[in-house]
Amino acid sequence: MKEITIAHYKDLRLKHIVLDYNGTLAKDGELKVEVRPLLTSLREHYEVHVITADTFGSVKAQLEGSDVTIKILQSSDHTFEKAAYVDGLDASACATVGNGNNDVMMLEKAALGIALIGDEGCSTKTLMSSDIVCKEIADALELLLDEKRLIATLRK
Secondary structure (H helix, E strand, O other): OEEEEEOOOEEEEEOEEEEEOEOOOEEOOEEOOOHHHHHHHHOOOOEEEEEEOOOOOOHHHHOOOOOOEEEEOOOOOHHHHHHHHHHHHOHHHEEEEEOOHHHHHHHHHOOEEEEEOOOOOOOHHHHHHOOEEEOOHHHHHHHHHOHHHHHHHHOO
């Protein structure tokens, strides 16, 4: 667990990182090259979860050996299912990263929500539900590895 105090914003006690897959960690089902080493670094500090509808059926093969928890969505309401997953982990100990409409509630519930613009763009609702917006997945994951970057962005 990482404890991060952000002046005049909030104190974070993060244990879990919950990441959307397609459009966030991957493009067209293929894990982005820069992601794997960052996931390895994140695992030193957090429990990492990847949550996805697995549209391309590739998530398990792409993340093989990465020691992350993979949650494949099963319901017809992915927005609710993602939010419920974060609640089940204790939302107050979660940071989330996503880009789609179905990520809105999980970003709102989490202690820290990061919207990613990325290759697929970002839903306006997701953007407005976030604490931080990043343009590249590496930037978002590096924020979680270097708390000084988080502090610099969020302090008031």
